[in-house]
Amino acid sequence: MNFNPVEILGLIAAVFTTSAFLPQVYKTWRSRSAKNLSLTMYLVFFTGVMMWMVYGFLIDSLAVILANIVTGFLTLILIYFKIRYKD
Amino acid sequence: MNFNPVEILGLIAAVFTTSAFLPQVYKTWRSRSAKNLSLTMYLVFFTGVMMWMVYGFLIDSLAVILANIVTGFLTLILIYFKIRYKD
Numbered sequence: 001m002n003f004n005p006v007e008i009l010g011l012i013a014a015v016f017t018t019s020a021f022l023p024q025v026y027k028t029w030r031s032r033s034a035k036n037l038s039l040t041m042y043l044v045f046f047t048g049v050m051m052w053m054v055y056g057f058l059i060d061s062l063a064v065i066l067a068n069i070v071t072g073f074l075t076l077i078l079i080y081f082k083i084r085y086k087d
Numbered sequence: 088m089n090f091n092p093v094e095i096l097g098l099i100a101a102v103f104t105t106s107a108f109l110p111q112v113y114k115t116w117r118s119r120s121a122k123n124l125s126l127t128m129y130l131v132f133f134t135g136v137m138m139w140m141v142y143g144f145l146i147d148s149l150a151v152i153l154a155n156i157v158t159g160f161l162t163l164i165l166i167y168f169k170i171r172y173k174d
Contacts, residue, residue, distance in 0.1 A: 006145040013142055016135025023125040036123035038110040048103025055100055058093045061146065 010063025018067055021074035025081075034082040042082065046075045097150025105154055108161040112168075121169040129169065133162045 028034050049072045056064030115121050136159045143151030 006142065009138060009145065010142045013135050013138030016131055016138060018135075020128045020132030020135060023128040023131075027123065027125045027128075031123065033123060036114065036118065036120060038114045041107045041110040041114075044103055044110075045107030048100050048105075048107060051096060051100030051103060055093065055097045055150065058096065059146070059148065063142065064151075 007061070007063055010061060011066070014063045014067030014070070018070040018074065021071060021078070025074055025077050028078060028081045028085070032085050034078070034085045037078065037082050039079065039082045042075055042079045046072060046079065049075060094148070094150055097148060098153070101150045101154030101157070105157040105161065108158060108165070112161055112164050115165060115168045115172070119172050121165070121172045124165065124169050126166065126169045129162055129166045133159060133166065136162060 024037075028037065049068045053065055053068035053072065056062075056066075056068060111124075115124065136155045140152055140155035140159065143149075143153075143155060
């Protein structure tokens with residue numbers, strides 16, 4: 001893993017795209033409603049995120065690895081909410 | 088741009104994470120409602136996606152570039168819906 005400017009840009013991008021899920025997780029948790037959220041979207045998305053994580057390891061990119069581990073975790077929470085708040 | 092198995096994995100991951108947005112775009116368009124969608128999430132996410140696109144160019148990864156151009160476009164559509172269906 002190297003820490004050149006390019007990798008730092010990737011890490012900053014990672015912070016944005018992963019933290020972007022936080023308002024959605026918070027909003028869904030607060031409203032106890034996931035009606036507008038598409039379960040299909042989050043299942044397909046989760047599968048892709050896992051593949052990106054493997055891709056990150058293969059190209060030795062810490063940014064891609066970290067981004068997808070965190071995004072995967074947040075996506076799992078939204079999938080849990082979607083199933084739990086069956087409305 | 089090289090087309091080795093690693094890059095192909097990245098392209099498949101890209102298809103999953105980008106197409107994952109389609110059900111959400113369709114659901115929001117059909118229901119004319121974006122109440123549960125978080126505008127903050129999509130704005131922060133869009134910013135991150137643009138940075139990932141630049142990162143993709145810098146590490147010469149077609150998968151990262153393509154994934155983020157398409158995801159960026161779909162995210163813009165959701166942002167448009169969120170603003171238009173002010174409910």
